[in-house]
Amino acid sequence: MTAKLMTVRSGALTTVQDAGRRGHAHLGVPRSGALDAPAMRLANRLLGNDPGAAVLETTLTGCALRPDRAVTAVVGGAHCPVTVDGRPAAWGAPVRVPAGAVLNVGTATAGVRSYVAVAGGIAAEPVLGSRSTDLLSGLGPDPLRDGDVVPVGAPAGTVALPVAAPWPGPPAELVLPVRLGPRADWFAPAALRTLTSATYRVSPHSNRVGLRTEGPPLERALTGELPSEGIVLGAVQVPPDGRPVIFLHDHPTTGGYPVIAVVAEPALAAAAQAAAGTPVRFTLG
């Protein structure tokens, strides 16, 4: 018998995420998957899970879960207090949660998204090869609500090697290396200078679709309508208000606003942990 987790407190937004839904972008299906993918992989490795096993991704306020059988879990990603039945427990390392005890993932003290991995992985029903919740198009399991029961898979039975877990802290300043294009030529030369010299801030309206920014608008050289075209993860799209949006994992697969540059994928994990108000700089590279 495998364990089930009762959702005692679902928090602001808690979703199931794994390595995402690849190969379906041409049907309008976003990639989805954990925004801080290295945190997901590390939490899984610490439990002997497949690195892309499904985990829970929380948002700012954590969540609380009660397993019906004893489970081993790792809470990583955004730093937060962890308790089991009210007693302090380890963050970023395996924690034994007895049957009927409550694992509480507290409000993030640094960063935005904590990850709760459980030995055996979250066993939600896969859709198109992934268990990830896609908030743009509504594929995969719904975000957790209080009282929801989350199935856990069978633990692999292998003992995880002790890993010196290199959890990075959240960025004090989010530095995003970009390559210009594919539509940099739709912008005035001054806009390219602004992009790589101004300081933006993470907007509170950011979500899993995109990291929105506040700062100087980027002026376009071409004002016509761009015919819809495919968009990559990390694309820096510039909507009519001129404030760049960095597309994260639930981004639409095609769009009609010009993409001025693309952020290198390894930098997106830090973007997922950058709280509203964090300074953002774009660098060429």
Next chain:
Amino acid sequence: MTGSPPLTTRAAGRHALLVELPDAERTAAFHAEVLRRRATGALPPVEEIVPGACTVLLDGVSDPQALARGLTDWDVPQRADDDGDVVEITVRYDGPDLADVAGMWGVTPAEVAALHTSLTHRVAFCGFAPGFGYLTGLPPELHVPRRATPRTRVPAGAVALAGPYSAVYPRSTPGGWQLIGTMPDPGPLWDPARERAALLTPGTRVRFVTADDISTGVTG
């Protein structure tokens, strides 16, 4: 007719190439050639092949520059009109914007149905929602603008027009397209449990038939 494609390539980050073509027709031909080459193993590994209105995005490529150089040698045949799977979609031409569209086309509402069913459409690309296909096939004189005010709710199965495109909404969403009809059973448009999740995949040909013409919902 074959020939080197008149294309422009643009880098999209480190692992993707956006290939730009002069028009929808040549984009469809180039997209078909990409799929042919992938099927025969003549394309380097690509994770996603995403057509757009006048582009094809090749994403998840280890060396986009090398791929871009290779494209200049490609021989891209023109896409034959009868090339590709055909799907028939049954429509009741009863949309709330049917009279407006008839006015813009300068015909009666019954003639809108006759015109729309007389054309062969083709899925150019998907987006907006899973299984939402943008269908080309309307001649320029039948292009209509989006509605000035989008609707907060367009029902699943709505058959709609905007600009050069026709579409069928796979599910209820907000939308600004002109609604000319209804597909009575929109379920087959999107079913992720099915081997082919989307009915309308890029390259598929589509014929609309009126509900009086056939009794089954979808063939193809």
